[in-house]
Amino acid sequence: xxxxxxxxxxxxxxxxxxxxxxxxxxxxxxxxxxxxxxxxxxxxxxxxxxxxxxxxxxxxxxxxxxxxxxxxxxxxxxxxxxxxxxxxxxxxxxxxxxxxxxxxxxxxxxxxxxxxxxxxxxxxxxxxxxxxxxxxxxxxxxxxxxxxxxxxxxxxxxxxxxxxxxxxxxxxxxxxxxxxxxxxxxxxxxxxxxxxxxxxxxxxxxx
Numbered sequence: 397x398x399x400x401x402x403x404x405x406x407x408x409x410x411x412x413x414x415x416x417x418x419x420x421x422x423x424x425x426x427x428x429x430x431x432x433x434x435x436x437x438x439x440x441x442x443x444x445x446x447x448x449x450x451x452x453x454x455x456x457x458x459x460x461x462x463x464x465x466x467x468x469x470x471x472x473x474x475x476x477x478x479x480x481x482x483x484x485x486x487x488x489x490x491x492x493x494x495x496x497x498x499x500x501x502x503x504x505x506x507x508x509x510x511x512x513x514x515x516x517x518x519x520x521x522x523x524x525x526x527x528x529x530x531x532x533x534x535x536x537x538x539x540x541x542x543x544x545x546x547x548x549x550x551x552x553x554x555x556x557x558x559x560x561x562x563x564x565x566x567x568x569x570x571x572x573x574x575x576x577x578x579x580x581x582x583x584x585x586x587x588x589x590x591x592x593x594x595x596x597x598x599x600x601x602x603x
Contacts, residue, residue, distance in 0.1 A: 409440070409444065409448070410448065410462075412438050412439075412440060413434070413438065413440075413444070413445055413449075413455070414458070414459055414462040415437075415438075415498070416434050416435075416437035416438035417434050417455060417456070417459045418459070418463075418499065418504065418507060419437040420433040420434045420436070420437050421459075421507045421510070421511075422499070422503065422506070422507055425510065426456075426510050426511060426514055427514075429452070430452075431445060431451075431455075434455070456511070456521075457520060457521065457524065460511060460521060460524050460525075461524065463504065463507070463508055464524070464528045466494070466496075466504075467489070467490075467493065467494065468528075468531065472485075473485050473486075478548070479539055479542050479543035479546065479548050479549070480543070480597075482539050483536070483539045483540070483543070483593075486535055486536055486539065487536075487561065487565070487588060488585070490532060490562075490565045491565055491568060491569070491581045491584060491585055492581060493505065502572065505569060505572075505573060509569070509570065509573045509574070512525055529562070529566075532562055532565075533558045533559060533562040536557075536558040536561050536562060537554050537555055537557070537558030540552070540554040540557050540558060540596070543596065549596040549597070550595060550596055550597070552595065552596065557592070557596070560592060561588060561592060564584055564587065564588055564592070565584065567584070568580045568581050568583070568584030569581070
């Protein structure tokens with residue numbers, strides 16, 4: 397997008413377009429999505445979309461970043477919160493998501509995972525998803541490292557711990573969305589507590 401377009405773009409207009417894109421994707425799916433479908437989902441003229449984005453691909457790339465920003469900006473933890481509290485908040489946010497006024501967390505995740513599926517054949521979108529995955533994993537690793545440093549957590553391999561937790565979260569979300577197993581997130585949360593986090597709290601539990 398050009399610099400002049402950046403200056404003209406408003407946050408409200410972008411949000412209107414992004415939410416219209418979400419509704420259109422929910423109804424038509426990625427494969428059959430057309431720009432006119434997005435235009436039909438908003439009161440603004442379709443020309444506004446073409447003004448701000450250089451076609452469908454550019455729009456969907458921005459849409460991916462929009463969804464990711466919603467989730468990454470939704471974890472609110474007090475600076476003085478204990479590491480256990482922060483770790484639990486990050487896990488819950490990934491598994492159960494933030495609250496939205498329109499459409500549920502799982503309705504949004506359905507769209508996210510459809511785009512995720514197609515990313516295997518799309519280098520740019522795969523890079524966006526890969527970067528998001530690394531940030532989720534990295535945020536968990538950082539909390540585990542902080543807990544180890546202060547003596548709250550056992551001295552485990554923080555990278556592997558973060559990887560394991562993140563992969564369990566992704567597997568549970570995929571099972572919930574693709575197979576319709578609605579209990580998958582709750583069961584994954586229990587398994588994380590019982591088989592993963594308990595190993596972090598071993599010495600504290602014994603006390």
